[in-house]
Amino acid sequence: MDIPAELSTGERIRALRESRGMSRAVLAGMCTRGPDWLKKIESGERELRSHGLLLKLASALGVSDLSVITGNGAEVAMPVPTGRLNHPGLPGIWDAVMVRPLVLAQPTGTLPDPAQLQGRVDQSWRLWHTSAHNRTEVCALLPDLIRGAEAAVRVLDGDERRAAQVALSDVYRLTGQATAYIAPAELAWVVADRALAAAQEADHPPAIAAAAWNMGNILRETSYPEEALRVVTDAADLIRPHLDTAPEDWRGIYGALQLHAAVTHARDGSEGDAWRLWEKGNQVAKSLPPSYVHPSTVFGRANVDFHQVSVHTDLKKAQKALGLADEMDPEIMPSVERKARLWVEVARGHLQRGDRTAALMVMEIACTTGVETVRFTPSARSVAADLWRKAPRALRPQAAVLAEKVGVSAAG
Incomplete structure (x- = not known):
């Protein structure tokens, strides 16, 4: 019509x-x-x-x-996925998650080693944070990881089973990260729930907190901010009594929960709460060694600074966001994925100020840093679409190339 x-x-x-x-x-x-x-x-x-x-x-x-x-006009098409599985890696993941055998064959030979399983999961998390093509590469690994972790939980007992449950929770959290924005809603919810259930079965507080952080992401991105805040607050309450004597990774996930809540408040325009919670995360980072990085959330000094830029951007404080970004060295960011997202936040700040030339230059850096992070992040696609429509005339060919890289196709 x-x-x-x-x-x-x-x-x-x-x-x-x-x-x-x-x-x-x-x-x-x-x-x-x-x-x-x-x-x-x-x-x-x-x-x-x-x-x-x-x-x-x-x-x-x-x-x-x-x-x-x-109503963004006919100059740019923003395709709506027509199928349930709109990424090459998703069919295999869908089968591994949704088609679980109800009865497993009795194990023969050596039982699974939870430590080896956890090692494979940790390697996959490192790949997620270090590869410019992280979605494609990690999605290729996930079906075997999911099936292997599910099988280990089914055949092991006692402490070994609890260790396998922690690994299974980590696998499902990684699945949630790797399929964010490309998975159908039913897959996202199942994966988030299984991550939390496995961590609770293991009775492992930091795993529960990490799974809650993941669940909070799903809730926030599907427009349930109040529920997102509730789940991350409950997880922080679980960890808080142990902070004085907790291992570094317990404090790391506690700090990540604070930053998650800070961004959630910022997106809702609650400036006071956003900065109160960001400061809590900042204090946690100060209590950890300067080089500390949480293995999956990459919470640490650099990530706290990154979130400071994000909070300012979400609060529409572009000048402050860009001023902070100017003082940051992106190379210290321990994650390619987060580094690319930082550049997207900087581009958003430039757009808020109406400087599309600067936004275009920064988006090109973001694509060079981590093209799949940019291609599958809604905020980045929105920036690319805006630039295609409204870039200065002399830069429109460059904006068209960016739109093609990000997957925002031109319509004439």
Whole structure:
């Protein structure tokens, strides 16, 4: 249908819904929301910020180009995934997660070694943080890791089984990271829940806290910020009594939980709470050795500084965010993935100031640093789409190349 250019996102959703004869309750239900939520979106009373929910609405409405809903014009197409598995690595992961054997054959020969299993998981986490093509490479490893960890938990007993449960929880957390923004919602929820359940079965507080951090990511990205804050707060409460005597990684995950909550508050515009919790994470980092890095969340000094930039950006304090970024050395960031995301945050800051030339230059650095991180991060795709539409005329060919790298295709 032809939609007038002046319509808002909410008005476009309503027009598309009514043209298809769908009730508000039906469309809202397809997005796991209630009709009152959709009514507020359509009326403009509530802003729709979640990329995931936009994709759900587009899919439910049969729209293949997200810009039809957002009203970003016909210059850039933002494809809506039409299939359940929209990444080459996802079918194998889907089978490993969703098609578990109900009965395992009795083990023959040597039983699985939980230490070796954990070593493989730790190596995969390192790959996630060091490869520019981390999604593709880690997704290729995950099906065997998932099946191996599931089998180990089923055949081991006692302390060995608890150790295998910790490894299984780590595998599912890594699965959640590697499939973020590319997995269907049902896979994301199953993976997050299994990570938390395995950690609780192991009765291992830092594993429970790490799984809660992962669950918090899923909740926040699917527009459940209050629930995200609740789960990370509960996890922090679990760790807090042990902080004085805890190993470094216990304190590391505690610090990561504080930063998670800080960003969640910042995205909701709660500036005081955001900085209060960021400072808690900052104090944890100061209590750890300067070179400390948490193995999966990469919490440490550099990551705390990175989150300071993110909080300023989410609070629309672009000048402060860019000033802090100017003082940072990105090379000290211990994760390629986080380094690429830092450059995306800097590009967002430049866009907030209206400097698209600088944003374009920074996005090119982000792509060089970690192209898959950029390609599969909604905020980065939004920056690339904005640059394609609004870059200075002389830079439009360069912006078109960026859009192609990020997977935002031009439509003429």
